[in-house]
Amino acid sequence: MDMTSHMASHFDDAIDTLKASSRELAEPLSVAVDMLFGALANNAKILACGNGGSAADAQHFIAELVGRFERDRLPLAGIALNTDTSILTAVGNDYGFDAVFERQVNALGQPGDILVAISTSGNSPNVIKAIEAAHDREMSVIALTGKGGGGIAGLLQETDIHLCVPHDRTMRIQEVHIVLLHALCDGIDALLLGDTL
Numbered sequence: 001m002d003m004t005s006h007m008a009s010h011f012d013d014a015i016d017t018l019k020a021s022s023r024e025l026a027e028p029l030s031v032a033v034d035m036l037f038g039a040l041a042n043n044a045k046i047l048a049c050g051n052g053g054s055a056a057d058a059q060h061f062i063a064e065l066v067g068r069f070e071r072d073r074l075p076l077a078g079i080a081l082n083t084d085t086s087i088l089t090a091v092g093n094d095y096g097f098d099a100v101f102e103r104q105v106n107a108l109g110q111p112g113d114i115l116v117a118i119s120t121s122g123n124s125p126n127v128i129k130a131i132e133a134a135h136d137r138e139m140s141v142i143a144l145t146g147k148g149g150g151g152i153a154g155l156l157q158e159t160d161i162h163l164c165v166p167h168d169r170t171m172r173i174q175e176v177h178i179v180l181l182h183a184l185c186d187g188i189d190a191l192l193l194g195d196t197l
């Protein structure tokens, strides 16, 4: 194997995936910005969850809401559901790992809040159960998926937004997910502060 060209192929595939995602997802992404901004302006909050690399993405996104993105602004209300090891171990131990996000949505979610659900396969049971709990609590869902959206695709309602990356490899999907999440932060800041840096 020519390792240099193998490495270069990652950049080529990532570029192609980003371009395809831009064509398919820029419009629903703009709707997601409006949905997030509207919720935050109404004193609602954002919950986010995912597993593995998507857990890192969920907490990265929430850190940029509660802290800041590129510019100073007021703190925005968000909670990552994959960060509290006491909750994760207690709920996982007592109710099963499939319940670790669902239980927190039921504890914290209020009508008008938004769940940002991240799963590259669309099939993680704990993320699926979190979406079902969000619907029960009259919350809208912004789902970031790939691979056609898996089980999540069939669960989403008209008031939800599905950002499904057109690729079948987890790593490529995750790479686009972080672009989507940063674009959401930038869009919220543009609505709050104006669109110039």
Ligand SMILES: O=C(CO)[C@@H](O)[C@H](O)[C@H](O)[C@H](O)COP(=O)(O)O
Pocket (backbone or CB within 6 Å): 051, 052, 053, 054, 118, 119, 120, 121, 122, 123, 124, 127, 170, 171, 174
């Ligand atoms: O980051 C990676 C692979 O790039 C892994 O940690 C990956 O996130 C984990 O296998 C997750 O459990 C996959 O879950 P999901 O994206 O299918 O919901």
Ligand SMILES: [Zn+2]
Pocket (backbone or CB within 6 Å): 053, 171, 174
């Ligand atoms: Zn990864």
